[in-house]
Amino acid sequence: MIRFLAVVERDLRKFLRNPMVVLVSILMPILYLIILGNSFQGELKNLPLAVVRMDSGPYAEKIMERLRSIEAGPRTVALYYAADQGFAMEGLKKGLFKGVLIIPPDFSRDILHKKTAEAGIFLDNSEPIASNSVRNAVSAAFSGIGSEFAAVREERARPLLRDIEVYKKIDYDQTLIPGVVIMAIFLGAMTTGVFNTVMDKFLGTEESYLMTPITKTDIVMGLLASGLFITTILAFLVLFISSLILGIYLWQVLTWQTVFAIFLVIVLSTLCLQGLLFVMLSRADHPRIVGVFGGFLNVILFFPSGAIYPVESFPWWLKAFSTVNPETYSVHAMRAIFSKGEGLGAVKGDLAFLAVFAFIMVAAATLAYKRRL
Amino acid sequence: MNAVETIELTKTFGEVRALDRVSFAVKEGELFGLLGPNGAGKTTLIRILTTLIPPTSGEARVMGINVVERQAGVREKIGVVAQALTTDLDLTAFENMDIYGRFYSIPKKERRERISYLLGMVGLKERSKDLVATYSGGMRRRLEVARALVHRPAFLILDEPTIGLDPQSRLVVWDMLRKLRQDYNLTILLTTLYMEEAEALCERVAIIDYGKIVALDTVEGLKNGIPEKDTVEIRFKEGVNKEDIVREVGALPFVCLAAWEDEGLRIYTDKGPASIPILLERFKKIGAEVTEVFLKELTLEDVFIRHTGRPIREEEAKKVSFFIGAGIPRRFGR
Ligand SMILES: Nc1ncnc2c1ncn2[C@@H]1O[C@H](COP(=O)(O)OP(=O)(O)OP(=O)(O)O)[C@@H](O)[C@H]1O
Ligand SMILES: [Mg+2]
Numbered sequence: 001m002i003r004f005l006a007v008v009e010r011d012l013r014k015f016l017r018n019p020m021v022v023l024v025s026i027l028m029p030i031l032y033l034i035i036l037g038n039s040f041q042g043e044l045k046n047l048p049l050a051v052v053r054m055d056s057g058p059y060a061e062k063i064m065e066r067l068r069s070i071e072a073g074p075r076t077v078a079l080y081y082a083a084d085q086g087f088a089m090e091g092l093k094k095g096l097f098k099g100v101l102i103i104p105p106d107f108s109r110d111i112l113h114k115k116t117a118e119a120g121i122f123l124d125n126s127e128p129i130a131s132n133s134v135r136n137a138v139s140a141a142f143s144g145i146g147s148e149f150a151a152v153r154e155e156r157a158r159p160l161l162r163d164i165e166v167y168k169k170i171d172y173d174q175t176l177i178p179g180v181v182i183m184a185i186f187l188g189a190m191t192t193g194v195f196n197t198v199m200d201k202f203l204g205t206e207e208s209y210l211m212t213p214i215t216k217t218d219i220v221m222g223l224l225a226s227g228l229f230i231t232t233i234l235a236f237l238v239l240f241i242s243s244l245i246l247g248i249y250l251w252q253v254l255t256w257q258t259v260f261a262i263f264l265v266i267v268l269s270t271l272c273l274q275g276l277l278f279v280m281l282s283r284a285d286h287p288r289i290v291g292v293f294g295g296f297l298n299v300i301l302f303f304p305s306g307a308i309y310p311v312e313s314f315p316w317w318l319k320a321f322s323t324v325n326p327e328t329y330s331v332h333a334m335r336a337i338f339s340k341g342e343g344l345g346a347v348k349g350d351l352a353f354l355a356v357f358a359f360i361m362v363a364a365a366t367l368a369y370k371r372r373l
Numbered sequence: 374m375n376a377v378e379t380i381e382l383t384k385t386f387g388e389v390r391a392l393d394r395v396s397f398a399v400k401e402g403e404l405f406g407l408l409g410p411n412g413a414g415k416t417t418l419i420r421i422l423t424t425l426i427p428p429t430s431g432e433a434r435v436m437g438i439n440v441v442e443r444q445a446g447v448r449e450k451i452g453v454v455a456q457a458l459t460t461d462l463d464l465t466a467f468e469n470m471d472i473y474g475r476f477y478s479i480p481k482k483e484r485r486e487r488i489s490y491l492l493g494m495v496g497l498k499e500r501s502k503d504l505v506a507t508y509s510g511g512m513r514r515r516l517e518v519a520r521a522l523v524h525r526p527a528f529l530i531l532d533e534p535t536i537g538l539d540p541q542s543r544l545v546v547w548d549m550l551r552k553l554r555q556d557y558n559l560t561i562l563l564t565t566l567y568m569e570e571a572e573a574l575c576e577r578v579a580i581i582d583y584g585k586i587v588a589l590d591t592v593e594g595l596k597n598g599i600p601e602k603d604t605v606e607i608r609f610k611e612g613v614n615k616e617d618i619v620r621e622v623g624a625l626p627f628v629c630l631a632a633w634e635d636e637g638l639r640i641y642t643d644k645g646p647a648s649i650p651i652l653l654e655r656f657k658k659i660g661a662e663v664t665e666v667f668l669k670e671l672t673l674e675d676v677f678i679r680h681t682g683r684p685i686r687e688e689e690a691k692k693v694s695f696f697i698g699a700g701i702p703r704r705f706g707r
Pocket of ligand 2: 416456533680
């Protein structure tokens with residue numbers, strides 16, 4: 001224990017002696033936030049849309065036909081048919097659907113009687129790009145309905161699409177926050193832990209402690225522990241500062257429960273990434289290798305994580321990759337906790353995946369480390 | 374018990390045979406030197422003895438413990454100063470020592486006392502709270518030695534402890550090592566590429582070249598083991614009787630050979646500088662007036678040349694190994 005703590009203390013002291021590192025580690029993810037927030041406006045695909053159709057009339061059928069052709073053609077949405085509204089809304093909250101379209105029982109009759117027909121759409125506005133796309137697709141399906149069949153053109157007879165956003169209004173930039181936090185976690189994990197073993201090897205300092213009785217576990221666990229400590233603090237700072245920039249006052253929004261949930265996500269995500277980097281890089285002999293490889297891995301893990309584009313619009317192979325990508329679960333969990341204000345219960349699955357992944361990686365890191373010059 | 378014992382120790386890096394069937398022993402309490410030029414295999418040998426790399430074949434024991442089978446046991450017993458400077462630049466001297474002490478699980482109170490004593494011993498007490506980055510090379514080297522002693526090892530191993538130091542700092546390190554040995558009966562094994570260092574400091578010296586130990590003995594023993602002797606060269610005023618002089622000198626018991634060369638008389642002697650007054654007295658008696666006397670004592674350099682067929686080129690050695698001596702491309706070794 002005394003040795004393990006010595007490794008931790010050595011690492012922390014060295015970190016603190018380089019204040020620039022601290023500053024950069026906080027600034028960079030925030031810059032990402034600003035740049036990313038302004039740079040992505042692409043077309044999305046396969047956004048899951050639940051349809052609760054309670055009307056069997058011709059107009060409802062017509063709308064469904066159009067939605068099906070959107071599903072088959074530009075593939076903006078993927079349709080799911082839900083029998084009851086409660087089930088569909090539950091799915092929306094869990095993130096299974098990006099939107100829920102509700103066609104009430106008297107929809108066709110109202111149009112026929114030239115009354116205002118109202119359908120409802122519920123959107124997951126924690127991901128504004130996705131929910132906008134869903135809204136546009138649905139609007140396209142609704143356009144013209146009512147004028148075609150109605151003999152007399154009557155403005156009021158047009159079906160109204162009432163769109164209800166499920167969560168309190170959030171800006172697109174704000175929904176990037178989980179992505180920015182995961183970015184901070186990655187940078188933290190990359191510049192601590194394995195980076196420091198490679199640096200010690202490179203500078204030759206490694207030689208002096210490999211000839212002491214210190215064990216492999218002391219070294220690996222010590223470095224992971226100090227890296228975890230540093231990264232957790234950095235991630236919280238980044239979360240705090242970037243929210244502040246976007247006008248969110250976390251102390252008004254978060255409860256102790258959600259803070260605890262975020263803490264768990266950050267800790268587990270850090271361990272996943274640190275462990276992963278350790279397994280892949282502990283035998284590198286030049287810090288530049290860590291830099292190059294880390295930069296690459298950052299992109300590879302970040303973009304398929306759903307931090308920017310919803311996972312649903314990826315091609316199948318990327319989707320498959322994102323299901324084993326720990327960042328997917330971190331982003332999903334943080335978004336649920338942070339944007340949607342859900343408690344621990346809603347992110348059980350994510351936490352379980354992260355915990356298992358972290359455990360495997362940390363164990364593998366110890367095995368991969370070679371206690372030899 | 375021997376502090377070090379190796380049997381046919383061999384280490385190859387690909388094609389390079391860094392150590393070639395090395396068998397030798399260091400006795401307990403001894404100050405033992407490994408003398409060899411760059412690339413001779415000194416660091417490789419030290420790294421095997423300190424459990425950092427495994428030998429390709431052969432066996433080594435340190436303090437009676439096998440370095441391959443019981444690495445942890447060896448590590449507890451030895452203090453090591455590596456060839457490269459390995460203290461952390463962004464920690465203070467105290468922090469460096471304290472963390473090192475904890476790697477050996479030394480309890481806090483004992484650690485504090487020990488560190489303050491050792492820093493005092495190497496003259497760094499006043500600077501103990503400064504970052505090592507602000508130290509000169511010599512200060513850093515002394516810190517490395519102090520750090521290696523923090524757990525009171527019975528056996529201290531130093532790989533080129535004075536490399537990169539000016540002559541004065543070198544003397545400081547020498548004095549320190551001598552004192553350590555006297556006060557604590559420490560066994561010391563050091564490597565060096567400086568003849569004077571081996572000669573001034575070590576009781577026994579092994580000369581290592583191309584991975585092989587080519588000679589091993591006390592400094593005296595090594596010198597006696599080769600036919601060359603100390604030489605005294607004497608120049609005279611013009612017009613002396615050369616034959617008389619040679620005859621006179623040749624009769625002296627400590628003179629092995631006397632011969633005229635272009636400049637003066639060259640005398641090979643086994644009495645070294647002590648022969649000079651006797652010689653001068655003789656010349657005075659026979660009325661030969663002496664103008665200049667040169668003494669060239671036999672050094673380890675001569676021994677080295679005798680065994681390896683070439684001198685150690687010190688100037689080059691210094692430059693090269695300070696920077697890359699310990700940083701051989703590791704990739705090949707793994
Ligand atoms: N890891 C390695 N990979 C490849 N070759 C190596 C390795 N370590 C040492 N060597 C080679 O083994 C030989 C002995 O090297 P070593 O470092 O032991 O020499 P040395 O006597 O310590 O020299 P110096 O005085 O320059 O420090 C050299 O030829 C060197 O190139
Ligand atoms: Mg060397």
